[in-house]
Amino acid sequence: MTSTQTMQRPPAEVRYADELARLREADSAPKPPGWALSLDAARKFVVGDEKRGITKKFVGDPSLVDRALVTLATSRGLMLVGEPGTAKSLLSELIAAAVCGESTLTIQGGAATTEDQIKYSWNYALLVAEGPSPRSLVPAPMLRGMAEGKIVRFEEITRCPLEVQDCMLSMLSDRVMAIGELNGPDGMVFARDGFNVIATANTRDRGVNEMSAALKRRFNFETVFPIADFHTELALVEQEAAKLLERSGVELAPKRDVLEVLVKTFRDLREGNDRPPPS
Template sequence: MTAEEEAVPAVLRPPVEERYADELAALRRADAESDAARPPGWALSARAVRAFVIGDERWGVRRKFYGDDPLVDRAIVALLGRQGLMLVGEPGTAKSMLSELLAAAISGTSALTVQGTAGTTEDHVRYSWNYALLIADGPSHRALVPSPIFRAMQTGRIARFEEVTRCAPEVQDSLVSILSEKVLMVPELGEESTVSARPGFNVIGTANLRDRGVNEMSAALKRRFAFETVRPIADPVFERELVRLEVAAALGSAPGGGDLFETDVLELLVTVFQELRSGVTAEGSPLRRPETVMSTAEAVNTAIAASLEARYLGGGRPGAAEIARAMAGVAHKDDDEDAQRLKAYVDTVVRERARGSRTWRTFFVAAEELWG
């Protein structure tokens, strides 16, 4: 095997608990040294969970969630209580990332996950059967196929329910009794029909506020969750740092070492996304916001696409032209009128900045050709 082949990761995206195993181990040692109290069933203390998410230099733990630190505190407190935690917000605001980080820190695994879709059934939330064993032996624990939430109850861990509002209302409501009573009934097993949750069990749900094909949650289900809104990153410094780290994690460093992005190119990328997302320029002038979601997640995807073009088709390091070309696919996803909105942005804001900046001028030339 060549050195180049050895450098290729075994999987594209290892789970959080594997990627940051050293950090989790350091935090467990910190808990042991300080005699920090751990909530029943938790792998780490609440303070260590917080440090894992927002970083702690004392233990070599880097920040992973950028934005609202008090939101992280409220999320941890919610999971200490009897209610579940529901993270809501626009697509691409790192709701799933936050739920994965919390589950990994609290339970040691983020794998107990139900992915909500239009095809999700109640069996995915509760349990199903191995029908060959069911026919051969009748209802038994051996024939039972537990859902991730079932397994989380049995082991006292955090279950994640992604995109709750993509499921039909009757599927969503199968969570109501689980969250209120912390009990799941399996009538087919007779006297052994009750599964009671062990300490540490809870559910983190995520739901998009602005998306197609969503189903409203019932009032009964809403009462079982503490709701927290995850908002887009407002601080451009935080957003630039997050994009830089995510690109480095996905692709490594630039050929020859160092960051893939020059500072001015990264600043341009984040500025464009922040302005189109908010509908206001850095100078305070109003813009027509595109219908497509200009989230931080899309900014990361754009940065990765630009980096790949530069690495394999260009000079190695992405510039403003690669950013413009990578953004073309993001900008025209949802609405035909977005092309006009983006053309207006290029013709006014970008054109003016191009007069005094080589980076913005390069971006303007490429964007005018692609977005016009």
């Protein structure tokens, strides 16, 4: 595996391994079945806790995090929708890291996404030599998530064709995946405690591939709104820009006046305020 020092962007469970370990050690509250942390500890990991030295990682409505965690604890799929750049993917990554300690079981939605990339595929050399068998099966994120009791993240689900999206119906309702090529017990994979799905959808892409009503019923929808306060967003951008420059070896602090212009421009574009100011 690539060492942490050479990773361009380590996953949340690697970046915040110390915080997760401290939360697990001090966590005495009841945990939902299959979870690594209790609801309270998972919330603290995302929204921060100064007393325990847990940094704030998501700048948004804490009640959104509460609702998201309760949704997952009750075995409902979670759908995060919102404008581009509202940290939907970051929130799903943080929640997955808190709930199961792994955020890398990810499906990236797109026009070329196939059912094989969601469920499973085959090692064709072994398939030809031995026929269908557990040894020739290559699990995709959904199969791994169900078998190991982990959170699966489905990014930009509405960019996938409708028939590809709907392959998840039985997995989200009956919590079982049928592998038609295998016989006996190997042909059915039942979800273990802890399995669930966090999907994201960009509201700008909503018309690309609308979700079926059946699939929508399997999810609780939560809207992630842009940061309301200009100065909060500016501070966040300044902090992240400084981190990127430091990692790149650039000994130059980001200029605040330039960042102000950039943040203001993107806020105006988001809000549709594209008219020039009066002269």
